[in-house]
Amino acid sequence: MFSPSQEDVRRFFCAVHAKTRAGAPMDALETLASQWIAEHPEYHADLADVEAAVARAYDGADGRTNPFLHLSMHLSISEQCSIDQPRGIRQAVELLAARRDSLHEAHHEAMECLGRMLWESQRAGRPPDGQAYIDCVQRRATGD
Known part of the structure; x- marks a missing residue:
């Protein structure tokens, strides 16, 4: 890797x-x-x-903001969406982009979810919870 x-x-x-x-x-x-x-x-x-x-x-x-972290997160989310990994992230980001009428703004919101998931994983000493990440993005996309 x-x-x-x-x-x-x-x-x-x-x-x-x-x-x-x-x-x-x-x-x-x-x-x-x-x-x-x-x-x-x-x-x-x-x-x-x-x-x-x-x-x-x-x-x-x-x-x-750290520009390198920020740009790296954009690249990470783009790659996640291109291969739909974790499964469901592509649809969640697409729905959020449609709701915000901006892929850029959708990425920024997904970054908040991604950052939270990584922080919680590190804090708890467990693997990242991809489903929690997708659920967070979907909640933002649906307003739930």
């Missing part, structure tokens, strides 16, 4: 941003990442300086 380091992830997103600005060819994952980067112009300055991005501590102390 591929397990990139924090530095690898930051370098990846910075490289994608640089390729996008240069009009360079990209593979499928880079293309998907570039689409999410385009949705977040507030992160472009963070992505423009690779060494500063690698060195910076995004601990929330300054009130800013």
Whole structure:
């Protein structure tokens, strides 16, 4: 299983941003990442300086979101939906996107559910509960 380091992830997103600005060819994952980067112009300055991005501590102390975590979660949810894993996530996100009239906003809400599921898993020392994650997204999609 591929397990990139924090530095690898930051370098990846910075490289994608640089390729996008240069009009360079990209593979499928880079293309998907570039689409999410385009949705977040507030992160472009963070992505423009690779060494500063690698060195910076995004601990929330300054009130800013970690752009690399945020973009990684967009990629994770996109991949989950493309393979429908955990089963049912594609439909739940599609329903939420229809309700919000925005895939981007649906992703942000799914991120809250994903983050909660991971936090609860770590806190309890048990595997992530994919069904709880999907249930959370579905509740947001149906208003229940």
